[in-house]
Amino acid sequence: MSPGRNTFADLTDERFRTAVLVGLVSIPFTVVLSWESAPTTVSGTAAFGAGLLVGFHYADRSAPNGDVGLLEGIRYGKRPAASRRAGIVAGVVGSVPAVLWATISVLELVRYLSGWQAAIAAALLPVTIPFAVGLFALSGAIGAVVGDWLAVRGDRARDRARSRARQNPDGDASGWWRWIAAYVLFAPAAVLSVFVFGPDNGAGFAISVLALLALVPFSVVAIVALFEDAVTLHEVGRDWVPNYWAYVGAPLGVYVLVSQGATFLESANPSGDGVYGFVVALWLSSVVYLTGRRRRVGTP
Known part of the structure; x- marks a missing residue:
């Protein structure tokens, strides 16, 4: 079948009912995020988020042709893995606001035009x-x-954790906390250095700028280490079973x-504002995590 028919079949498939529901839930978020810019542009952020959730949910579901990628599925006529199909279903269901806005825009255009232009x-x-x-x-x-x-x-990650726990049943099964602790110390120092070293302080200001530039990739390392x-610790389950999805x-x-x-x-730079919020939230999450780790596990 064509990709369109495959998607329509998945929309009515009982296996993808969760994907349909998640797609429906994404609709009001799309409306809110696109209210100021529609119908010129419609945000696909909610559809992406819906796809992420259902992709995670359907990750362990097998597909008839195995783990087939989207491009391979289109090129060779194979059906993508269940998680990809679920993401497509959620996106299609979540496209209702975009379809309505597009339809209204075209109808208004037809209304104001005449003759062959309207056609x-x-x-x-x-x-x-x-x-x-x-x-x-x-x-x-x-x-x-x-x-x-x-x-x-x-x-x-869970498989590696179990392996480390078997190899070292009495010791600290993970050394990733050191990266988290380094981030907790480095992040505020990098931010404060901008205020301490002004533009007039050449070398100091250059170091502070480099520290800020390093903060973003270090944040990625820190969130991976936190995870x-x-x-x-969750898999070892000795004295503390942290909810890693909450911290990350x-x-x-x-x-x-x-x-x-x-x-x-x-805002002039929404993505930059988001990065600032992410850095602060990651720092707070890291502090809370390390505090709980020390109280329950004993390190750091």
Whole structure:
């Protein structure tokens, strides 16, 4: 079957009911995020988030042709893995606002035009709707790929944690906490250095700028370390079983909320505002995590 027929079949498939529900939940978020810019532009962030959730949820579901990628599925006629298909379903369902806005825009254009111009505008409708649906389906599919990857990453981390626990049953099963502690010390120092060393202080100001530039990649290292360490302790389950998704998910959620809020408030740099929120939230999450780790495990 064609990709369109495959997607329609998945929309009515009982296995993808969760994906349909998540896609429906994403609709009001799309409306809110696109209220100021629609119908010129419609945000696909909610569709991506829906795809990420269902991709994570369906990561362990097998597909008839195995783990088939999206491009391979289109090129060779194979069906993508269940997680990718679920992401497409969520994106298609979540595209309802985009379809409605596109339809209204085309109809208004037809209304104000006349003759052959109105006919051309009306002919755009059968093209505009599939295009909008396709973009949202792509957003959902990309989110599903990320969600699937996160699920696989989590499984591998748990396997490594069990292996380390067997090799060292009495010692500290993870050394990732050292990276978290380094981040807790480095992040405020990097931020404060900008205020301590002004532009007039050449060498000091240059060092502070380099520290800020290093802070973003270091944040990525820190959140990976936080995930790995929490997964290890969760699997070992000796004295503390931390909820690693809460510690890792909170900073990511803050990034989304801050960046989208900044977009809604017409900030000059919404992504930059989101990064600031992410860094602060990750620092707080790291401090809370290390405090709990020391109280329950004894290190650091």
